[in-house]
Amino acid sequence: MxxxxxxxxxxLFKALESAKPTDALPELSALLDAVRFNADGLIPAIAQQHDTGEVLMMAWMNREALEETLRTQQVCYFSRSRQKLWRKGETSGQQQKLKSAALDCDGDTLLVQVEQTGPACHTGRRSCFYVSLSTEPPAITSEPLIDPKTLYGKKSP
Incomplete structure (x- = not known):
């Protein structure tokens, strides 16, 4: 116990602030009960390439998406625009295999370390974070790896 x-x-998360790696934690369901989902029942999830540390994207998960991700080891998000589960790669083939998942200290943000197949961004780029504000003028930092029309099976007009 x-x-x-x-x-x-x-x-729970306040009490975990003083926890040690050797402390026994509650069952997964109790931790998920304590997750601080926002008013829409969502938590931000940051996807990071597990072996390089590259930040690939940020999306939203509801509890169902988080549970499915943990159960299947294939990352699943919640699409706010479609109001349904979004299994990463189901239309593009560019899947994310879960390597690890961790909640932040407040229980209101999730970091998923993944093995990304191809680009993570719907623009065909490896990462969604390609608009640099650190330079003057701002700059685009990467080219698409795959044309988005090809990525999603759309024909050119």
Whole structure:
């Protein structure tokens, strides 16, 4: 039994601040109960290439997407525009295999380390973060790896 088992979900992450790597944690379902999903039931999820540290993208997960990701080891998000689960790569083939998942100290942001197949961005680029604001003038930092029309099976007009 974990010393954290008797805590209310709202108190769990505060109590984990003093936890040690050797401490037993509550069951996964109790941790998921304590996740601080926003008013829409979503949590931001940052996808990072596991072996290089490259930040690939940020998307949203609801509890169902998070549970599916953990269960299948294939990353699943929640599409706010379509209001449904979005299994990364289901239309493009550019999947993300889960290597690890970690919540931040507040339980309100998720980091998923993945093995990315091809580009992560719908523009065909490896990363969604290609508009640099660190230079004057701002600059595009990468070329698409794949034409988005090809990536999503759309024919050119």
């Amino acid at each position: 974990s010393p954290f088992d008797q805590l209310e979900p709202t108190a």
